[in-house]
Amino acid sequence: MKRLMLGNEAVARGAYEAGVLVVSSYPGTPSTEITESIAKYDEIYSEWAPNEKVALEVAIGASFGGARAMSCMKHVGLNVASDPLYTASYTGVGGGLVVCVADDQGMHSSQNEQDSRLIAISAKVPMLEPSDSAECKDYVKKAFDLSEKYDTPILIRLSTRVSHSQSLVDECEREEKNLREYVKDTAKNVMMPAMAMKRHHYVEKRLEDMRTLAEDCEFNTVEKKSKKIGVISAGIAYQYAKEVFPDASFLKLGMINPLPSKLIKDFAAGVEKVYVIEELEPVIENHCKILGIEVSGKDILPNIGEFNVAQIRKAVFGEDAFSYKIGEEPPIRPPVMCAGCPHRGTFYVLKKLGLIVSGDIGCYTLGALAPLASMDTCVCMGASIGMAHGMEKARGSEFSKKVVSVIGDSTFLHSGITGLIDVVYNKGRGTVIILDNSITGMTGHQDNPATGFTIKGEPTKSVDLVKLCHAVGVDRVRVADPFDLEGFEKVVKEEISADEPSVIIAKRPCALLKTAFRGAALRINNNCKSCKICMKLGCPAISVVDGKVRIDPTQCTGCELCVRVCRFNAIGGDDDAK
């Protein structure tokens, strides 16, 4: 029976049916639901690793151990995992090894818009790109066969619109795969220069073999229609192009690396004009140009953002879409920290103290937006601590007394701990605030090594952040509640003025956790003088309605942070101000 499935669920289903035994991943939108779906299958061992590098290493180890294994991440996660990836390309595999990478064209939830196809090319790892959920399942299954046949990891490229769209998928039975025999093979599995040089020759030969495969494989298909226009496309862009060019001939490329040559030449020779429709970088287009084929692509469409059908239509045919218009631009609605979010207390204090905040990535990055607007930088996961240390080394330790770094619990364990070690080792004096909300929030509530639970919800040891910071050499470590605004402010003031490294653990659970405090919705009473200090908190539940400050009872969690900033005792009690 056909079932409606997210692309990500379909990837998980494909891995399940292919007999995968081990999956290790780190969350990241839009890839997260793959591993969350995997965790529902009892036949598969799954885990959240502390970061993508570890995740891929676990999968490589499982593969060397003879199991079919997979690791999933978002595009920037593959940067973190690229070190093992580039060399796993040389070693090849034991059991089949598949790495899923989800790009985020349009940056719905990311800090950049890089095109993972370029990593596949430079790592010399074959890459498949499905364009809907049925293909997600199918390609992942076949990727495991290819991986074992050609002795290579295989990359599956996803994108926000493929990962997060549901379409119909046929479910099949799981095929159990026996562990491949473990054989010690240092020439293949120990990458020292002499062995690695031989393997590099193997990698080049493998690419040649796969080029031959690309010329004639089920992933690359020709749909012959009109001879006037031929479209070459892949992934989600193919789906858009099919709507724009209903009568054109198509070459749909499901294998993105390596690309076929003869197939493309023959296709182009059979049509009058060739369009290459691909988001982000001109990967297919440049390949065509190297082959001497004249194509239209990035000359009419951008290499920035995601495409849409109306935009392609306009670029190709000059047609404007119909639309009802009003003429004024509606105000934007950016994401906000939830009502009751523990990060709100921290940023309220940091703003009040006027500190320079070296930021990081997580829900707390929303602290950069008005009205809290108290984050100065955000580059990549884990960067906050090293960057604050760099500022200190550039501008001196007096300057650094106005700087703090803020980093979430999951992000700290992902790659912040190494930054902290650097601070201690190299005699810095930075203050780090670990925003410990007991979960990986931004990506939708995944457990991490500090939460005390595994991906399957089983209790496990949890990292003791206090002891960990002590162990790397930070003597000043304090735990504080960010909703105790006065107490928290005092702690921050004391720690930033100390002449040695310090860590403040801002501890309070995410308001969306089942275990989090949830009180009755608060109300504004008759004492309200409309001073609006409570609105400086940037709580989405508090706003002015008909000239009066009001708390939206459907959003309020009763966290009482606003009660603490109110000077007139105007919040609480039963009566709404008249």
Add this chain to the structure above:
Amino acid sequence: MQSNIMIVGVGGQGTLLASRILGDVATQLGCDVKVSEVHGMSQRGGSVVTYVKYGDKVYSPVIAEGEADIILAFEQLEAYRYLRYLKKGGMMLINSQKINPMPVITGAAEYPQDIIDKIKNTSAEIIPIDALSLAIEAGNAKAVNVVLIGLLASRTEIDKGIWESALVSCVPPKFLEVNKKAFEIGYNKGMALK
């Protein structure tokens, strides 16, 4: 034949469940279906949009500007924002609820006045309802999404039983009763407005 339906609202309002119910309905009809969802950052109170497309064969999971047959708007400002996606002669079902976005809360922007009238003046067909009050009447303010699904159901030719069984498969058993009631209220409201 293809139907293009958009569901727009504010992260946290339950647009995802609404789109899944609709996706289930289309699957029961034996159609090809695509549902494009929003996960991640904008779920935190941002502007969210999901697309549901069904018919003989669906390619793009996303609806292009000027191509939505129906837009189900969970909030006025979001109705306004996505109006340009409506097809000529399409219909917009609008929950009259207003949720201030942060730029309005901070005073950096103003919430536009008289949105519903302005949309009406473009000659687009609209049906405004107060889904929040209806959800509260059903017993849970959070059931706004299912009230609106009931309203949508009243405007399609699809058999009511199909919607009801989609509810059963998409809503957690714990919340089924209140959601059934919310659906009924939304549906009846839609019928009464015909």
